[in-house]
Amino acid sequence: xxxxxxxxxxxxxxxxxxxxxxxxxxxxxLVASPSGVHHTVFSALGAHLRPGDxxxxxxxxxxxxxxxxxxxxxxxVVHFASPxxxxxxxxxxxxxxxxxxDGRPGEVxxxxxxxxxxxRSPVTERLWRASVAVEGPVPGFLATAGRPIRYGYVPRAWPxxxxxxxxxxxPGSAEMPSAARPFTTExxxxxxxxxxxxxxLLLHTGVSSPEADEPPQPERFRVPATTAALVSWVRSRGGRxxxxxxxxxxxxxxxxxxxxxxxxxxxxxxxxxxxxPARVVDGIVTGLHxxxxxxxxxxxxxxxxxxxxxxxxxxxxxxYLWHEFGDVSLLLRR
Numbered sequence: 001x002x003x004x005x006x007x008x009x010x011x012x013x014x015x016x017x018x019x020x021x022x023x024x025x026x027x028x029x030l031v032a033s034p035s036g037v038h039h040t041v042f043s044a045l046g047a048h049l050r051p052g053d054x055x056x057x058x059x060x061x062x063x064x065x066x067x068x069x070x071x072x073x074x075x076x077v078v079h080f081a082s083p084x085x086x087x088x089x090x091x092x093x094x095x096x097x098x099x100x101x102d103g104r105p106g107e108v109x110x111x112x113x114x115x116x117x118x119x120r121s122p123v124t125e126r127l128w129r130a131s132v133a134v135e136g137p138v139p140g141f142l143a144t145a146g147r148p149i150r151y152g153y154v155p156r157a158w159p160x161x162x163x164x165x166x167x168x169x170x171p172g173s174a175e176m177p178s179a180a181r182p183f184t185t186e187x188x189x190x191x192x193x194x195x196x197x198x199x200x201l202l203l204h205t206g207v208s209s210p211e212a213d214e215p216p217q218p219e220r221f222r223v224p225a226t227t228a229a230l231v232s233w234v235r236s237r238g239g240r241x242x243x244x245x246x247x248x249x250x251x252x253x254x255x256x257x258x259x260x261x262x263x264x265x266x267x268x269x270x271x272x273x274x275x276x277p278a279r280v281v282d283g284i285v286t287g288l289h290x291x292x293x294x295x296x297x298x299x300x301x302x303x304x305x306x307x308x309x310x311x312x313x314x315x316x317x318x319x320y321l322w323h324e325f326g327d328v329s330l331l332l333r334r
Contacts, residue, residue: 003296003305005312011319012153013326016162025184028320032303032311033332039318042182042328045285051195052239054230055285058177058247059200061168063139064146064160065175065207069093069117070110076100078109078117079149080142081127081174081206082219089138090123090217091130092207096152099126112145124214127207139171149175149207153323163324167244172204172220178324179245179286197234199227203247203268208293215294216250218269223255225263231280232260240282240334246295249281249302256280273297274305283332288315288322303331 017027025043032038033048040047049055065080071093079092093100093109107119115134122128134141148163165180166188192198203221231241231252243249254268255261256279271294272278278301289295299308311329320327 003291003300003309003312005291005309005316007291007316007322009153011316011322011326013321013323014154015156016158016325018162019158023184025182025187027182028318028327029182030311030315030318030320030327030329031332032307032314032329034334037310037314039314043187045187045330046191046194046196048330048332049191049194049196049242050240052197052234052237054197054199054234054239054241055191055244056199056201056227056231056241056248056252057167057180057183057244058165058251059167059169059202060173060177060204060247061171062148062160062163062173062176063171064142064148066149067111067142067146071107076109078111079174079207080138080146082204082217083138083172084129088120088129088131090127090206091117091119092127101125103128111141113141115141115145123217127217151323154325167200169200170202172202173247174207175205176324177203177205177245177247179247179284179328181324182328183244197230197239199230200224201227201248201251203251205247215271218267219247219250220266221251221254221268222265223251223261223263228255228261228263235280240332241280242283242285242330242332243281243302244285246284246286246298249278249284249298252280253278271297272301274300276301278302278333282334283330285328285330287324287328288312288320288326290322299331303333307331307333 029042081090118131120129163176255264
């Protein structure tokens with residue numbers, strides 16, 4: 001049975017915490033561990049970590065991946081999800097009410113500045129492989145024509161800087177790897193001083209699927225050799241490997257082979273869940289996910305169903321805030 005809870009609409013964070021008078025690291029933190037459920041603030045994260053623990057962070061930066069388009073004379077929005085190896089892109093067509101599911105192969109949409117997009121073949125009911133005719137690389141086009149993807153619970157636009165984490169180095173994510181958003185340079189410095197280790201990897205996120213119970217789509221990732229070696233070193237000494245976000249967890253577990261994490265890159269279609277538990281990750285720093293999100297199965301694969309259920313029951317009871325601008329949890333298996 002999956003994690004079950006009811007999410008009141010008013011618990012969806014509608015703006016960045018800075019707009020609510022908080023610093024990034026002043027959002028609430030729910031910690032669920034073998035000792036129970038604890039409530040604190042994110043700036044106190046270090047109190048729940050040990051010297052020698054390893055935080056693995058995603059260095060992907062967020063693209064302004066939402067672009068206005070014209071489809072048969074009517075305005076729509078195109079979400080650019082992932083670049084394909086052949087130069088095309090996976091895209092989603094959206095209207096104010098949600099995704100548009102009536103696309104047709106060969107259909108052409110007009111983009112700003114004389115650019116265009118041609119649907120080629122479906123990936124899922126709502127995602128399409130498409131050819132994009134723009135001047136220069138598509139990320140450059142997005143930089144001038146796009147804006148950050150946002151959903152109905154965020155009623156107004158916010159600048160791209162509000163969708164970047166302190167670790168962002170390489171733009172490529174359609175949506176922010178938001179678990180790392182509460183980290184600040186000051187907090188990272190304090191954690192390092194206390195003996196907590198950090199290691200980078202890369203996973204470019206596609207678009208989420210708030211409307212349906214869909215598994216995550218294939219995503220491009222890279223685990224460097226130095227990160228793989230550090231993970232092995234920490235594990236050999238009994239330290240905990242803690243993924244900062246479901247993206248970091250998916251990348252790490254995708255690089256697990258022959259009993260260890262190895263340097264790896266490419267596309268991952270790995271879906272973690274009760275039938276495929278985590279083999280590397282001992283804990284995860286993560287935002288709070290909607291009731292129908294496939295990410296809940298990944299959390300269950302890391303921390304176990306009962307612990308995740310208790311965490312979400314407590315988050316609803318204590319009125320934590322959900323989604324990319326909301327509060328955060330630390331789920332620990334040990």
